[in-house]
Amino acid sequence: MLFKRLFQRRKRTSDNAEASIQPKAPGRLQDKGLRRSASEQHADSVTPASEVEALSQALKQAPDESARETLSERLVAALCKEIAPEPSAEAFQDMLAAVQAPQALEQVARQAPSPRARGAAIARILNPKVLADCAVEDRLAANRSLAVERLTAKEPLEDVQHRIGKRDKTVYRIAREKLRLIAEQEERPRLIRAQCEDILAKLERLGRLGNWSQDRALLDHLQRQWTEIADDVDPEWLARLAAERDRFLHAYDEHCRENSAQIAEQTAMEAAREQAEALLDELQALVDHGESETIEVERIAAAWEKLPGHASKEGSALHKRYDRCMQALSASRQARADQQQQGERLAKLLATLERLSADSRTLDYKRATSVLQEGRTLAIALPDQAQASAFIGLADRLESRLQRQHKQAEQKLKDFPKRLQELEAHLAAGELKKADPIYQSLQAALELMHTSGIRKSEETKLSSQLRALAPRLRELQNWRRWGADQHREALCADMEALIEKDSPLEALAETLRALQANWKNLDKTGSPASQALWDRFHQASETVYARCRPYMESQAAEREANRAAREQVCEQLEAFLSKVDWERVDWKKIMRAEREMRQTWASIGQTEGRHRKQLERRFYQSLHQLDQRLDAERKRNQTHKRGLVERVQALVDLPDLDAAIEQTKAIQREWHTTVPARQKDENKLWQRFRAACDAVFERRAALQQAHVSGLQQNLEAREALCREAIELASRTQDPKQLAVAQRELAERWRAAESLPVPRQAAGKLAQSWQKSCAELEARRRNAEEQARAASFDLLKQQAQLCERIEQMLLNDASDLTPTAAIEEAWSQLPTQEDEGLQQAIAQRFQQALSAAEAPSKGAALKERLDANAERRGHLCLQLEIIAGIESPTELAQQRLEFQVARLAERMAEGEDDPLQGATSLLHEWYLCGPARLDEALKDRFTRVSDALTQRPTATAEPA
Structure with missing residues (x-):
């Protein structure tokens, strides 16, 4: 790709500024190429580096002052010219080391074309005026910085x-920083005097107000401040400082001696006071904790007596506090003894109350009331003891029992x-079975009363009435005893018959249990059996039991095993309930x-009756706890499911379908059954939940169908753009129309590209668009190249017509008749599409025609020949760099210097791309006229032009 602009030197503002290049014709493109200054374009030849080095060596070896002056002048003159190849900065410094004349160094610093030579000269000159000029006018930033660094005076x-x-x-x-430092240096004496006055004023105030510690620290601070400025202070100030310092230190030492004595005395007093306060704190701690150990108190009292008189003397605040603590400890000991006695009495009453509460017999009202009253009084007096709370709890229950007992007695x-x-009535009717329980209950009622x-009076009256009926009751009891004895004899006979009866052991055991139960029922009637009958029945029972023992023992063992199994099940269930984590289960x-x-539990057989009820109650109580947990979780799970159904139903009308679907999926993952309810309820909830979810997903299915249709429409729109691009590339020839159409299609494609298409067609569609864009781009570039080539051909023809007129003027042709034919040829040529270019070439043509008509203008045209020739040489060299074509050998150094100098200037100025396009350089070539004929330059330009027209995007050589 062509560089967009040429290297361009900035205009210098020094006294020896570069001469301006001849101005272009009106409308001509601005010249951004490299230009040498007027001092660089003088007619003298370039000085070889070897000659400069030879002069430097000769100057170092010059035998006398005259020779040194002559050689110094020649060396300075050589340094003020261009040197090829240019030496290093160290070499220039070595050359100038032998030059002693200040004027010579100043001349090099001002006029040398080499930045290195100027820098070496600046490093040695001392003239502030010259250094100031170099700091402002030198073309190299480093030299300007060096010059200003060497300045020390304020005015420059x-x-x-x-x-x-x-x-x-x-x-x-x-410059600003140096001026600031100079101003500070000028101001320093006044500031030092002011600081001295301030320090001495502060020294004079030391010790006046008695703030010795603060003043001593302030003295050190003032001493440090004085030390910092001591080198710039007059001896008079130093003497005053020493006098004030000695005065304060002497007074400070006196104060320290007096203070030490006071501190020692105060320390002793404080130590005694602290010891007394420590003893009082120990006493107070004993008082606060209610402790009154004799050993501790005696130890503290002995230590108190040993304290100095001013700490423990009577009447002092500490002594009064000591007396209060001792009195409090004495009172505490007495209260503790009383409390201990009351606690022992309360413990005895609590034991009595526990015995009364544990006795299931009828309570003695008077005794119980006395125990309760005394115990409650002690419990109120000792509220912090455990016996008090225990007694109050038992007393409340015993009082309730007494109240119930009294109500029962009243009833x-x-x-x-x-x-x-x-x-x-029952006694009169001879109904002993009904009369005997009533008599016993009346006897118990009298005892309860x-x-x-x-x-007492009513109790005595009722007791006498009951005793009057006792003889009639005893008479009926005797008759009942006779009948019961007859029944017992029959039971004895039946039991004796079982001894020899041949029956299965199971049936024999059942009969044995039935007869024993009948005997017990007779005992319950209230008529005890005679000892002879009991011995007869018991002996027969033992004999029958001996026969049934194997069966009874097996049944007992089986029931015992069943009992153990049921206990094991209960223990397992209880252990399970105690260990389960109901939060994570x-x-x-x-x-x-x-x-x-x-x-x-159901599979375990029967157990003994005395164990069965207890085990059943134990098992079903634990099972009830488990059922409560299950029922609570069942309700919670049902509530959770109903909440999920409501949440999904709310999502059916949610505008954001994607969010609704994602939330529905998340809710579906939350649906789970922990403890199921009735199958009917579970099915009903599930159907509601499934219907709500289906409603959400049906919306997605409809949108997906619409999305598929939209994808197909977007695909068809993009395919139409691809076909349109291909058709446009095949039928349009105008590059501007192609560029406009290309931008329009790109914008339409970007707009369409934001719309989705089927994924499987996206890759192929992108490839198709890239192919279409490539064809359109190739077509546009081809059209632009054709237009560019046509423009260059037209510009070349126009320039040739201009050159024909200009050459006639340069050759001083007297016959200018062909100019009419040239004007006719010019008028027949088409115009450039670039209006600026057309105006520039037309201006050149009109200037040539005007010069042909007016001799004065022709002379002005001839004055530009040299400048235009040099300009064309520069343009040709730049075009050779861009095209990558070798330049003539004699221009190799110039080409290298051009690249190096421009690279340095580009780095200093921060330029990104120092080369302009080859097109603008070609335009400048054709617009640059008139110029003398130079066949070698013309051949070089032809070679470059051919290369650039064949390769329009030539790459420049690296600078």
């Missing part, structure tokens, strides 16, 4: 700062006459375990 620095302005910010900053007293009448503190495993435990 102010001159540099005023003249440089914003052209070189580095030089401006250096018994109220019902006693009626029950007594019932007893008389006596212990419950019911009125597998409810399906819980339900399976619950079913298995029920099945296991």
Whole structure:
């Protein structure tokens, strides 16, 4: 690709500024190429580096002053010319080391074309005026910085700062900083005097107000400040400082001695006071904790007596505090002893109350009331003891029991006459079985009235009435005893018959249990059996039991095994309930375990009656806890599912379908059953949830169908753009129309590209578009190249017509008749599409015609021959660099210097691309006229032109 612009030197503003290049014709493109200054374009030949080095060596070896002056002048003259090849900066410094004349060095610093030579001269000159001029006018930034660095005087620095302005910010900053330092140096004596006065004034105030510690630290601070400026201070000030310092130090030492004595005395007093306060703190701690150990108190009292008099003397605040603590400790010991006695009494009463509470018999009202009253009084006095709270709890329960007992006694007293009448009626009817329980209950009622503190007179009256009925009851009991004995004899006979009866052991055992149950029922009637009958029945029972023992033992062992199995199931269930983490539990495993435990419990056989109820209650209580947990989780899971259904139903009308689908999927993942409800309820909930989810996904199916249709339409639109691009490339020839159409198609493609297409067709579609764009781009470039070639051909023809007129003027032709034919040929040529280019070449043609008509203008035209010839040489050299064509051998150094100098200037100026396009250079060539005929230059340009027209995007050589 062609570089867009040429290297361009900035205009120099020094006294020896470069001469301006001849101005272009009106409308001509601006000249951005390299131009040498007037001093570089003089007619003298270039000085070889070997000659300069020879002069330098000769100057170093010159035998006398006259020879040194002559050689110095010649060396300076050589340095003020261009040197090829240019030596290094170190070489220039070595050359100028032998030059002693200041004027010679200043001349090199001002006029030398080599930046290195100027820098070496600047490094040696001392004239502030010359250094200021170099800091402002030198073309190299490094030389300007070096010059301003060597300046030390105020006036030249102010001159540099005023003249440089914003052209070189580095030089401006250096000059400003140097001026600031100079101003500070000038101001320093006044500041030092002011600082001396301030320090001495502060020294005189030291010790006046008695702030010795603060003043001593301030003295050190002032001493440090004085040390920093001591080298610039007069001896008079130093003497005053020493006098004031000695005065303060002497006074400070006196103060320190007095203060030390006071501190020692105060320290002793503080130590005694701290010891006293420590002892008082220990006493206070004993008082606060209620401790009064004799050993500790005696130790503290002994230590107190040993304290100095001013700390423990009577009447002092510390001594009063000591007395208060000792009195408090004495009172605490007495209170502790009283409290201990009350606690022992309360413990005894609590034990008594526990015995009364544990006794299931009727309570003695008077005794219980006395214990309760005394115990409550002690519990109120000792609220912090554990026995007090325990006593209060037992007392409340015992009082409730006494109240219930009293109510029962009152009710018994109220019902006693009626029950007594019932007893008389049953006795009169001879119904002992009904009369005996009533008599026993009336006896118990009388005992309850006596212990419950019911009125004594009424109790005595009722007791005498009951005793009057006792003989009639005993008579009926005797008759019942005779009948019971007859029944017992029959039971004895039946039991004895079983001894020899041949029956299965199971049936024999059942009969044995039935007879024993009948015997017990007879005992419950209230008529005890005689010892002879009991011995007869018992002996027969033992004999029958001996026969049934194997069966009974096997049954007992089986029931014991069943009991152990049921206890094991209960223990397993209880252990499971105690260990399970209900926050993180597998409810399906819980339900399976619950079913298995029920099945296991049902499969276990019978147990003893005394164990069966207890085990059943224990098992079903634990199972009830598990069922409560399951029921709570079942309700929670049902609530959770209903909430999920409501959330999905709310998503059916959500405008953002993608968000609705994602949320629905997330909700579906949340649907799970931990503890199922009835199958009917579960199915109903699931159907509602499934219907809501289907409604959301049906919206997506409809949108997907619409999306597919939209993708197909977008695909067809892009394919139409590809076909349109190919058709446009085949039928359009105008490059401007092609460029406009290309931009329009690109914009339409970018707009269409934002619309989605089927994924499988995207790659092929992109390839098709790239191919179409490539064909269109190739067509446009081909058209542009054709137009460019046509433009160059036309420009070449126009330039040839201009040159014909110009050559006639240069050859001083007297017959200018052919100019009419040339004008006719010019008028028949088409115009350039570039209006600026057409105006520029037309201006050249009109200038040539005007010069042919007016001799004065012809003379002015001839004056531009040399400048245009040199300009064409530069243009040809630049075109050779761009085209990559070798230049003539004699121009190799010039070509290298051109590239190196422009690279350095580009780096200094921060330019990105120092070359312009070859097209503008070619245009400048044809617009540059008149010029003398140079066949060699013409051949070089023809070769370059052919190369560039065949390769329009030539790459420049690296600079």
